[in-house]
Amino acid sequence: MKTRKKWLLGALSLTLLTALVGCSGGNGKAGESAAPSPSGSESAPSSQAASEEPKPEPITFTYFNATANKDTDTNKTEIGKILEEQTGVNFRIEYLVGDLNTKIGTMIASDIYPDIMQPDAGIDKILEAGAFIPLNDLIEQYGPNIKRVYEPYFNLMKADDGNIYFLPFSAIVGEYTPNASIDQGAFWIQNRVLKEAGYPKVKTFDEYFKLIEDYIANHKDEKLTGFMSLTHDWRFFATTNPPNHLQGYPNDGEVQVDMNTMDAKIYATNDGTKRWLQKLNELNGKGLYDKSSFVDNYDQYMAKITSGRVLGYFDYGWQVNQAHQTLKAETVKNGGNDDLEYFPLPIVYDASIKDQYIDPSSFINNRGIGITKSAKDAVRIIKFFDNLLTDENQKLVQWGIQGKTYEVNDQGRLYRTQEQIDQLKDNDYKRQVGLGHFEYYWPMYGQGSKFPDGNVVTAGRQPEVAQASYTQAEKDRLAKYGVQTYAELFSGPDDRPWYPAWSIALEQGSPAQIYTAKKVDVQRKYFAKIVLASPDKFESNWNEFLNEYAKLPVAEYEKTMSDEIKEKVAKIKGN
Numbered sequence: 001m002k003t004r005k006k007w008l009l010g011a012l013s014l015t016l017l018t019a020l021v022g023c024s025g026g027n028g029k030a031g032e033s034a035a036p037s038p039s040g041s042e043s044a045p046s047s048q049a050a051s052e053e054p055k056p057e058p059i060t061f062t063y064f065n066a067t068a069n070k071d072t073d074t075n076k077t078e079i080g081k082i083l084e085e086q087t088g089v090n091f092r093i094e095y096l097v098g099d100l101n102t103k104i105g106t107m108i109a110s111d112i113y114p115d116i117m118q119p120d121a122g123i124d125k126i127l128e129a130g131a132f133i134p135l136n137d138l139i140e141q142y143g144p145n146i147k148r149v150y151e152p153y154f155n156l157m158k159a160d161d162g163n164i165y166f167l168p169f170s171a172i173v174g175e176y177t178p179n180a181s182i183d184q185g186a187f188w189i190q191n192r193v194l195k196e197a198g199y200p201k202v203k204t205f206d207e208y209f210k211l212i213e214d215y216i217a218n219h220k221d222e223k224l225t226g227f228m229s230l231t232h233d234w235r236f237f238a239t240t241n242p243p244n245h246l247q248g249y250p251n252d253g254e255v256q257v258d259m260n261t262m263d264a265k266i267y268a269t270n271d272g273t274k275r276w277l278q279k280l281n282e283l284n285g286k287g288l289y290d291k292s293s294f295v296d297n298y299d300q301y302m303a304k305i306t307s308g309r310v311l312g313y314f315d316y317g318w319q320v321n322q323a324h325q326t327l328k329a330e331t332v333k334n335g336g337n338d339d340l341e342y343f344p345l346p347i348v349y350d351a352s353i354k355d356q357y358i359d360p361s362s363f364i365n366n367r368g369i370g371i372t373k374s375a376k377d378a379v380r381i382i383k384f385f386d387n388l389l390t391d392e393n394q395k396l397v398q399w400g401i402q403g404k405t406y407e408v409n410d411q412g413r414l415y416r417t418q419e420q421i422d423q424l425k426d427n428d429y430k431r432q433v434g435l436g437h438f439e440y441y442w443p444m445y446g447q448g449s450k451f452p453d454g455n456v457v458t459a460g461r462q463p464e465v466a467q468a469s470y471t472q473a474e475k476d477r478l479a480k481y482g483v484q485t486y487a488e489l490f491s492g493p494d495d496r497p498w499y500p501a502w503s504i505a506l507e508q509g510s511p512a513q514i515y516t517a518k519k520v521d522v523q524r525k526y527f528a529k530i531v532l533a534s535p536d537k538f539e540s541n542w543n544e545f546l547n548e549y550a551k552l553p554v555a556e557y558e559k560t561m562s563d564e565i566k567e568k569v570a571k572i573k574g575n
Helices: 078-087 100-110 120-128 136-142 144-157 191-196 205-218 233-240 242-246 271-285 298-307 317-333 378-388 391-399 418-423 427-433 463-469 472-480 511-532 535-549 554-572
Strands: 003-008 016-020 059-065 089-095 116-118 185-190 225-228 255-257 264-266 310-316 342-345 505-507
Touching: 059 378, 078 089, 078 378, 078 391, 078 427, 089 378, 100 120, 136 144, 136 378, 144 378, 144 554, 185 191, 185 205, 185 242, 185 317, 191 205, 191 342, 191 472, 205 225, 205 271, 205 310, 225 271, 225 298, 233 242, 233 310, 233 511, 242 271, 255 554, 264 554, 271 511, 271 535, 298 310, 298 317, 310 317, 317 342, 378 391, 418 463, 505 511, 511 535, 511 554
Parallel strands: 059 089, 059 116, 225 310
Antiparallel strands: 003 016, 003 505, 185 310, 185 342, 255 264
16 A cells, blocks of 8 residues: 655644555445445535434444543443434444553554544554545445535545545534633733732733733742743643744744735744743743743643742643633632632734734644444444534534533523533533533534534533633623623634644655754754843854754745645635
């Protein structure tokens, strides 16, 4: 089997993706030609319910999900039981324990796989091994809802041989709706800092750090840390990405993309990064920066957030959510004083810059779920996937069960009561219902999708749900800024059809891929040296960094990314 191996450029991680030239044709049972369906050959213009065929015999398939959770059978959950009643299908889900590469390697060596897989970062190896079967014919014959949801993205989903091998989790259906709360990037600041300053409007880089410096000056004996950074392992992007956002760009990874020409340029060495590092160096010189930022691991970093002693940091909401929830639980326990919790701000260098922290609508095609060549009955599986992609079942797997995990008001708006919100904080309860297993890692309407009735598909993005999850202190604070949700503090995202650039695959061994492999080492070495040195050494250290960085194939990388971005946009437009 001939393959063309690529490496993914990731702001979140550097993940392999292989676009392989594989076996052609669709499969019913793996390796056998599927018989045409008498009624499933036309695509559906809207959500279709399961076929009115006689109920098939019950069957259990195996599903390996390369993330952490508790193993289960889907029919042991309330949602899974409902889906089994519709289709006769149950899945025995095995989650990852131990090392992913070892697990994937064992499967490949034996050439025996579960029926379906979500291999996460191991997807390159699974594709290279030819473990996933092509889905094209199965979708055409049995997947009207799959076509409705994914067809706009088919050109992006196809491997070099024209086959589709897995279904990603990010296909937007209907109007795109950003998260009402901040799960993406922000400069976070402790509530008590804003309170003492009288809740000022904070927009610029200098305003943000002046607030922190002023607060520490007024509380010299409290042994506070002004600012810290996360640099551990693959999470180093939390320290390299801020200058990109400060210049008014979203998280496209290593590049800033011109909206008109779609040319990509790195920002690692531009004036924005210099200004960012110079501020950290200045803070360090004043004793306001946590020097341990360059040696702490992720757990230590999270512990410092929950300690209440750090006034500010930049990070992505999804990455610090556990620490934020711990702080919120402590707030409730202690009677509602939330001074030590954090407030997200869309900080930019200058007031004239439009912030772009909130992700625009995107399609990330380097992760997904596929049917393996070991599958007992690929047709039953694809029919289950198709049935999952009705509006009714997407409400089921994303919102849960009406009257139990959500309600509907007289206007048809979906919402959750405070009791339901509190119950769903219990992961065991969520798993029992099935939300802990079904709300992601299956064929799905991507997060930010909207139903035809106007409700948001992802419950947490529904404004009513977000607002109900806020404490009274949060609501009062937001009201001081004239908003009801945190997202209203941020500018709406501009349309970027290529987004995110970090998901673009780079051919292994190419100059562009070599750049991505080597640049992190240079940044790790010099960022620490630049930030922690005395301020009088800043310029010489910065110039040393530039000289070392210039040895990397930057021009080749920028050209490759520009070409790939333009090609991706052309595919989206059907060219």
